Amino acid sequence: MSAVMISRKATRKWEKLPGKNTFCCDGRIMMARQKGVFYLTLFLIIGTCSLFFAFECPYLAVHLSPAIPVFAVLLFLFVMSMLLRTSFSDPGVLPRALPEEASFIEMEIEAANGNVPAGQRPPPRIKNVQINNQIVKLKYCYTCKIFRPPRASHCSICDNCVDRFDHHCPWVGNCVGKRNYRYFYLFTLSLSLLTIYIFTFDIVHVVLRSVDSGFVSTIKETPGTVLEVLVCFFTLWSVVGLTGFHTYLISLNQTTNEDIKGSWSGKNRVQNPYSHKNIIKNCCEVLCGPTYPSVLDRRGVLVDIPNPSTPGAPSTVNSNPVPQTTKTTAPLIPNEHTPEEAKPSIGATSPKEEKPSTPRDASLKSPSNPAVIKESAH
Amino acid sequence: MATEFHNLQELRHSASLANKVFIQRDYSEGTVCKFHTKFPSELDSRIERTLFEDTVKTLNNFYAEAEKIGGQSYLEGCLACATAYLIFLCIETRYEKVLKKISRYIQEQNEKIYAPRGLLITDPVERGMRVIEISVYEDRGSSGSTSGSSSTTSSSGQ
Numbered sequence: 001m002s003a004v005m006i007s008r009k010a011t012r013k014w015e016k017l018p019g020k021n022t023f024c025c026d027g028r029i030m031m032a033r034q035k036g037v038f039y040l041t042l043f044l045i046i047g048t049c050s051l052f053f054a055f056e057c058p059y060l061a062v063h064l065s066p067a068i069p070v071f072a073v074l075l076f077l078f079v080m081s082m083l084l085r086t087s088f089s090d091p092g093v094l095p096r097a098l099p100e101e102a103s104f105i106e107m108e109i110e111a112a113n114g115n116v117p118a119g120q121r122p123p124p125r126i127k128n129v130q131i132n133n134q135i136v137k138l139k140y141c142y143t144c145k146i147f148r149p150p151r152a153s154h155c156s157i158c159d160n161c162v163d164r165f166d167h168h169c170p171w172v173g174n175c176v177g178k179r180n181y182r183y184f185y186l187f188t189l190s191l192s193l194l195t196i197y198i199f200t201f202d203i204v205h206v207v208l209r210s211v212d213s214g215f216v217s218t219i220k221e222t223p224g225t226v227l228e229v230l231v232c233f234f235t236l237w238s239v240v241g242l243t244g245f246h247t248y249l250i251s252l253n254q255t256t257n258e259d260i261k262g263s264w265s266g267k268n269r270v271q272n273p274y275s276h277k278n279i280i281k282n283c284c285e286v287l288c289g290p291t292y293p294s295v296l297d298r299r300g301v302l303v304d305i306p307n308p309s310t311p312g313a314p315s316t317v318n319s320n321p322v323p324q325t326t327k328t329t330a331p332l333i334p335n336e337h338t339p340e341e342a343k344p345s346i347g348a349t350s351p352k353e354e355k356p357s358t359p360r361d362a363s364l365k366s367p368s369n370p371a372v373i374k375e376s377a378h
Numbered sequence: 379m380a381t382e383f384h385n386l387q388e389l390r391h392s393a394s395l396a397n398k399v400f401i402q403r404d405y406s407e408g409t410v411c412k413f414h415t416k417f418p419s420e421l422d423s424r425i426e427r428t429l430f431e432d433t434v435k436t437l438n439n440f441y442a443e444a445e446k447i448g449g450q451s452y453l454e455g456c457l458a459c460a461t462a463y464l465i466f467l468c469i470e471t472r473y474e475k476v477l478k479k480i481s482r483y484i485q486e487q488n489e490k491i492y493a494p495r496g497l498l499i500t501d502p503v504e505r506g507m508r509v510i511e512i513s514v515y516e517d518r519g520s521s522g523s524t525s526g527s528s529s530t531t532s533s534s535g536q
Contacts, residue, residue, distance in 0.1 A: 081462040095506040100398045129405045136405070146508060150405055164409070186459065274408055288455035290445050291471045295506045 014298035018096055019160040027298035029088040031173050032158050038087060038173030045083070045191070048231050049076045051224035052198050056205045059222075063208060068201060075194045082187035083172060090294040091177030092163035094144065094152060102145035109140070134273040151274070153257050167256040176256075179294065182287050185250065188243045195239060199232040253282040393496060393515035401434065401510040411441035413502070413510055424514065425495050433487055433499070434510065437480065444476035477503055 014027035022031050031038070049072070057069035097105065109125055125140030127147050138147045141154050144161045148154070153165035155175045164178035176184045202225050209218040219226060249259060253275040258264060264272040276282050399420045404412045415434045417427045454472060458465050484501050492499055492512075500511040 078462050081464070085463060094508065097508075098505070101400055101505070101509060101511070104398070104400050131405055131408055138405075149403065149508070150409055183463070284452065285447055288452045289447050290451050290473050291454075291458070291466070293471070293474050293477060293503075295503055297504075 011302045012298065013296075013300045013302055016302065017296065017298070019093070020158050021093075021160070023298065030090050030296075030298065031087055032168070032170075032175070034157070034170065035173045037170040041083070041171045044231060044235070045076075045079060045194075048198065048228050049194075051228050052202070055222040055224040056201060056228075059209065060201060060205055064204075072194075072197060072201075075190060075197060079187065079190045079194050082183050082190055085183040086169075086176065086180045086187050087172045087174050089174075089180045089183070090296055090298070091175040092165075092179040092292065093158075093175075093177075093294075093296055094146065094149070094161040094163055095296060096143075096161075097145040105140075105145065105147065132273040134270045136270065136273060151255060151258070164255060165257050179292050185243075185246050185287070188239055188246060192236075192240045192243045195232050195235050198228060199236060202229050202232070250283055250286045251279040253286065393517055395513055396516040397514040399512045399514060401512065403508060410445050411502075411507055412438050418512075420514065421497070421512065424497055425492070429491055433491070436483065437502075437510070440476055440480045440483070444473045 012027050014023045014030075017023075020033050022033055022035070023029065024031070052072065053069065057072065060068045113123055125147075127138040127140075128135050129138055129150070130136075131150060136150050138150065140147050141161050143154060143159065146161065148161055149163060151164045152161050154161045155165065155168050157168045158175055160175070162175050162177035164181065166176040166181055166184070168175045169184065172184065172187070174180070205222070206215070206218055206225060209221070213221075246256075249256065252272065254264065254272060258272075264270065276285065397420060399418050401413050401418065404414045406412075413434050415431050415438070417430055421430060450472065481501050481503070484499050488499055496515040496517070498513040498515065500513065502508070502510050505511055
């Protein structure tokens with residue numbers, strides 16, 4: 001490839017990814033845009049545990065056992081690592097179709113639908129597939145220009161299709177999907193244990209100390225206890241309930257999304273084709289299944305590909321230093337998502353490239369299209 | 379009448395892309411990664427059916443091996459959980475190892491079988507594991523009569 005190397009800082013692929021995610025640490029961390037509730041989660045967990053370590057642990061270590069704070073520390077570290085793993089990892093985002101794939105799919109749809117009489121709405125874009133002798137409908141995603149794989153869904157908050165989409169959790173500041181569901185489940189499970197643990201030992205501490213010095217002075221000596229008990233009490237109901245709910249879903253190999261939509265419930269509906277009909281097998285598949293790698297390649301380096309050999313169409317390529325993925329922003333079917341707001345890093349260039357490229361595309365289509373596509377084939 | 383190319387480099391320099399064929403995922407067995415082995419008609423004159431089917435079947439076997447749920451995956455899962463998944467900072471997961479094998483296999487197939495026939499397979503991982511993209515090249519020196527008929531798909535989609 002006779003690319004002319006321009007000496008400037010390498011652009012990584014995460015900078016040009018469509019969708020409403022924020023990236024940190026040069027693409028290593030991937031989260032949703034709204035992170036406020038995530039910071040609240042962090043504050044509550046770290047704050048409550050700090051109070052526990054400061055007020056209760058010294059007394060309990062001496063009067064009961066030093067294992068108590070040690071186990072609390074281990075549990076706290078596990079909760080934090082599961083939370084950070086859930087929040088920072090790619091949930092299983094499906095990259096959007098490149099233009100050639102999108103047009104290939106369009107053609108397949110047109111061929112399947114035949115001629116639609118003028119004035120009539122074209123039929124909905126649905127593909128039927130048979131999975132384990134059940135008919136499952138695959139829907140077409142107008143934003144990502146793909147037929148969503150089974151169990152995938154489009155998250156409107158992150159503007160991405162996510163594989164095995166469970167739900168978008170504001171508490172962890174990310175979607176929960178195929179790649180991070182087990183971390184999310186372990187987070188809720190370990191947080192339940194931690195909350196129960198702190199709550200129990202708070203009560204034990206207050207009882208033991210009150211025996212010695214009376215209830216009121218105990219509260220005066222360790223005021224943090226009241227706060228901890230309050231936080232734990234309210235957290236317990238929600239987190240333990242959530243853990244129970246997800247345990248139920250895992251045993252049936254269902255996602256929250258499917259449960260809410262009622263995809264597999266009811267007599268006339270299809271039975272869940274993904275369930276092994278065995279609770280142990282279902283749990284093992286979800287929790288001990290293979291760790292899927294990310295297909296996003298966030299930290300891959302984008303190479304600027306100038307077009308030396310076909311002077312006929314340099315304008316569409318050179319004014320477009322970003323890869324062909326952004327061409328999907330000139331949609332075949334218009335949708336309400338404006339791509340410009342999703343890509344703040346190329347905000348300056350994208351309005352420029354949008355307007356000139358679309359009319360030029362039409363005029364230069366036949367002779368230059370093979371050359372334009374060639375760039376993406378590198 | 380497939381145009382002859384000697385290696386991948388020559389393919390890129392002297393050929394122009396005529397068409398792309400996309401092999402879709404086969405979901406009949408659930409969400410495991412598997413591709414249709416049906417031979418696409420666009421490749422009829424370019425490559426033998428058995429070679430193509432062998433490639434796709436081997437890829438399907440690789441993916442089945444990566445996603446197999448058995449003793450090894452349980453061990454990996456439990457060990458990783460016990461270390462709060464920090465162990466993945468040091469070692470590679472089984473899936474990643476298999477993906478590397480797959481990319482080596484695809485490179486080898488491209489060099490030995492596909493490039494000499496003017497074709498190029500793109501690793502599915504670069505397309506979100508959704509499709510196997512096969513790029514069909516035409517020799518630039520050719521009159522373009524074959525490319526005219528086969529490239530209608532890419533240019534007339536709109």
